[in-house]
Amino acid sequence: MKRSMGAKIFDYINIIILVFLCIVTLYPFINVAALSFNQGTDAAKGGIYLWPRKFTLDNYKQVFRDSQILTAYFITIARTVLGIITSVFFTGLLSYGLSKKYLAGRKVYTLLCVFPMFFGGGLIPFYLLMRDLHLINNFLVYILPGVVQLFNMILMKTFFQSLPEELEESAWIDGASRFRTFISIIIPVSMPIIATICIFVGVGQWNSYFDGYMYMNNENLYPLQTYLYKLIQKTVISQDLTGMESQARMLQNVTYKTIVSATIMVTTLPVLFIYSFFQKYFTKGVMIGSLKG
Amino acid sequence: MKSFKKGLSIALILTMLITLMSACETASKDKQSKGKEQQGNSDTTVSSSEETDAAPKPVTLTLMKMYSWYSNPDGWKWGDDPVTKKITEETGVTIDIISPAGDGNEKATMMLMSGDYPDIMWMDRNATLQKYIDADALYSIDELTSKYNCPDIMGNYIPQNVIDYLKRPDGKLYLIPNWYNEHGELGVGSSIMYREDIYKELGSPELNTLDDYTNFLRKVKESNITFDGTVVSPIALSGSFGQVMTMGNFWGESIANNMYFDEATNSVQFAMRAKGAYESAKWWNTLYREGLADPENLTLESEQVTEAYCKGKYAAFIGNFWDTNDFYEPSLELINPDAHYISVKPLPAVSGVEAKFDGYSQVGWNANVITKNCKDPEAAIRLYDYLLSPEGQRLTFSGVEGISAEPVNSDGVALLKPEIYEAARADWGATTAKYGFRLLDLCQYQKYNYEYAIETGRRKDNRATVESTNWDATPLMIMQLEAESSEGKKWANIQGTLNTTGLTKALTAKTEADFDKEYYKFLSDLDNMGLKDVEQAWTKLYLDLMSNAAK
Numbered sequence: 086m087k088r089s090m091g092a093k094i095f096d097y098i099n100i101i102i103l104v105f106l107c108i109v110t111l112y113p114f115i116n117v118a119a120l121s122f123n124q125g126t127d128a129a130k131g132g133i134y135l136w137p138r139k140f141t142l143d144n145y146k147q148v149f150r151d152s153q154i155l156t157a158y159f160i161t162i163a164r165t166v167l168g169i170i171t172s173v174f175f176t177g178l179l180s181y182g183l184s185k186k187y188l189a190g191r192k193v194y195t196l197l198c199v200f201p202m203f204f205g206g207g208l209i210p211f212y213l214l215m216r217d218l219h220l221i222n223n224f225l226v227y228i229l230p231g232v233v234q235l236f237n238m239i240l241m242k243t244f245f246q247s248l249p250e251e252l253e254e255s256a257w258i259d260g261a262s263r264f265r266t267f268i269s270i271i272i273p274v275s276m277p278i279i280a281t282i283c284i285f286v287g288v289g290q291w292n293s294y295f296d297g298y299m300y301m302n303n304e305n306l307y308p309l310q311t312y313l314y315k316l317i318q319k320t321v322i323s324q325d326l327t328g329m330e331s332q333a334r335m336l337q338n339v340t341y342k343t344i345v346s347a348t349i350m351v352t353t354l355p356v357l358f359i360y361s362f363f364q365k366y367f368t369k370g371v372m373i374g375s376l377k378g
Numbered sequence: 379m380k381s382f383k384k385g386l387s388i389a390l391i392l393t394m395l396i397t398l399m400s401a402c403e404t405a406s407k408d409k410q411s412k413g414k415e416q417q418g419n420s421d422t423t424v425s426s427s428e429e430t431d432a433a434p435k436p437v438t439l440t441l442m443k444m445y446s447w448y449s450n451p452d453g454w455k456w457g458d459d460p461v462t463k464k465i466t467e468e469t470g471v472t473i474d475i476i477s478p479a480g481d482g483n484e485k486a487t488m489m490l491m492s493g494d495y496p497d498i499m500w501m502d503r504n505a506t507l508q509k510y511i512d513a514d515a516l517y518s519i520d521e522l523t524s525k526y527n528c529p530d531i532m533g534n535y536i537p538q539n540v541i542d543y544l545k546r547p548d549g550k551l552y553l554i555p556n557w558y559n560e561h562g563e564l565g566v567g568s569s570i571m572y573r574e575d576i577y578k579e580l581g582s583p584e585l586n587t588l589d590d591y592t593n594f595l596r597k598v599k600e601s602n603i604t605f606d607g608t609v610v611s612p613i614a615l616s617g618s619f620g621q622v623m624t625m626g627n628f629w630g631e632s633i634a635n636n637m638y639f640d641e642a643t644n645s646v647q648f649a650m651r652a653k654g655a656y657e658s659a660k661w662w663n664t665l666y667r668e669g670l671a672d673p674e675n676l677t678l679e680s681e682q683v684t685e686a687y688c689k690g691k692y693a694a695f696i697g698n699f700w701d702t703n704d705f706y707e708p709s710l711e712l713i714n715p716d717a718h719y720i721s722v723k724p725l726p727a728v729s730g731v732e733a734k735f736d737g738y739s740q741v742g743w744n745a746n747v748i749t750k751n752c753k754d755p756e757a758a759i760r761l762y763d764y765l766l767s768p769e770g771q772r773l774t775f776s777g778v779e780g781i782s783a784e785p786v787n788s789d790g791v792a793l794l795k796p797e798i799y800e801a802a803r804a805d806w807g808a809t810t811a812k813y814g815f816r817l818l819d820l821c822q823y824q825k826y827n828y829e830y831a832i833e834t835g836r837r838k839d840n841r842a843t844v845e846s847t848n849w850d851a852t853p854l855m856i857m858q859l860e861a862e863s864s865e866g867k868k869w870a871n872i873q874g875t876l877n878t879t880g881l882t883k884a885l886t887a888k889t890e891a892d893f894d895k896e897y898y899k900f901l902s903d904l905d906n907m908g909l910k911d912v913e914q915a916w917t918k919l920y921l922d923l924m925s926n927a928a929k
Binding site: 126127129130131150151152153208209212213216221294295297298299301302303304307311312314315316318319342 | 442445446447448449450452453476477478479480485488491492494496681682684685686688689705708709712
């Protein structure tokens, strides 16, 4: 069918705007990558845009020479994997229960879940709670408080409500218990929402910095983002220190700017790769909540 | 069925509420019993130490360095290096050093609220420290030293004048200072500087007065010099309010920390009221109007400012000399090995005046405090008794003699061995972790610092120039208003305005008349924000401080 002039113009303008947005989105990332591979003293002069002027791997060597970063990586991977498994399982259990209209006290439970989404006790009461539960300096502080996330619960509840009851009834007829039905029937058909929740929880766990800062004093339990924040702070302060340490840093030919750039690459790339695998589920999952009431 | 469901719902709600209430009560009982247990422990500790005065008993104390930038060297733990091993041999104390990952003050406040603070803290002397003192969370050092017989700490290891400045109105000292000094050694950096390559190219003009310096800047502008393709500007327009005010000292003032003591009125005044500060701001405005001071600097982020200096954009610099030596020159010297900055003494702006720049503070930078959660306060004070002693100071500065340190010289300082010094310059972290020197930096007395002896070349010369006009500004530098007081809040608001707007409008005024108008309007705006109340509070603090120090 022949397209009208107006439609063609609209397409061209659309393409121009989208290409512009693409450049604006990609350029900072490319710039950071270029800086991360450039010598520090040379980068200090500026003028690095799309590729390094004086290539070096020194910045990455500086970031990775600290074996603590591997520990931080391990902690982050552990909390991400455990966080996803526990969050999906327990949120799923809660959502499945709340999706049943015949559940006694359902409205009360739902209200109890929704109310804290709007009102919280604040940071200090939460810290006191973590302390009293012996979760300060404890790896479980990364897992237990986030086991059930109420927004995810609402998404899953909505999804479960859309599933036909006949699926469960066929399992009950065959003698399956509620729990067995949930594990063997409901979870396999709920892959889109589970993948979505996995991404939400996984990205949240990977990027989390505040809980490591607030509830951990033991550096061996810092997650990646928290530890890298410290690394950047350490690099920044050495610009302010007089004496031998700042001179030593300049001899190593790295600067705050290039260290930060290498750090950003180290923390961002894994999430980028993983997201590209889960993208189709994420796209489906985002629409789930909007389609069903 | 319906009534059954309703009943069940009510029962569930009641069960949850009862569980919640009983959990709160359990938590509060736990806290009380924990407090009593700690009290019991410390009483036990005191009585057992009184019974036996023999070899130090081993104890592990937790020390939290309240700075996000601090972390222990990679793979290091206490006792791995000769220094920490020696400290444990002498005192019996092993220290578990930890630090927060984010804002130290926020973390310290959180810990104070929850009562969950460590044995020892290493923190800034600021409002957070005051909160700990006001909450009775800290032991006073004089009480611990007299109780556990450590007489050398007060007045000998820590000079009496430093103690006098740091003690509270109740007469007690609650902290052990760090980087304290006698004459501002190694702590002051502000300098007026010029690029040597450009200076020579322009015929090495005289630089004895501020007018000479201004003429040098004019010559730079007229000459149109370039450096690696960049046109060199004379100087960047100063965006730092504090620096502009402190330059009032070139007119004979004694301004520090944005304030000065006015002897005529016997009061502490805000710096802008000093004639010298006005003249300094006017000088910068003159530079701006003549096109000598680059105003683009005011709109740049600090990273962009560094970039500009590293490109060689400016022929002159006013700021900390170590910024040029450590951060700008390595990039400049890639283009021209002679492109570096040289310090000059503060230049008198009027004849007959002795110009100076920054003042120093004798009490150093931050502080060590022993908290009332400390499981063994006797061990803690004995630890500091050792660290503050001459032996402890030399150990923490230079390491063990024969391993990393040379024998003590005639100045009482132990230098680093040359090969250790070179290794430290190549890899600071690994070398200090291996040999233990400068690893702790807890309570350093500059008297034992070897850096004077080992600094060489331009850095040494620049430092000597800067320190030649050092002056003691300790009372002005250490004054701090209570953050929660009305004056404290007013000052916090005023500081916010100084940091954002500052004197920009006055410095970039197009005429002298406009400058005067903007300068005094800004001062009037600050008065409307409560500046006079702040000055009254400062005056009271200052006079109390001087009276305490005199006791």
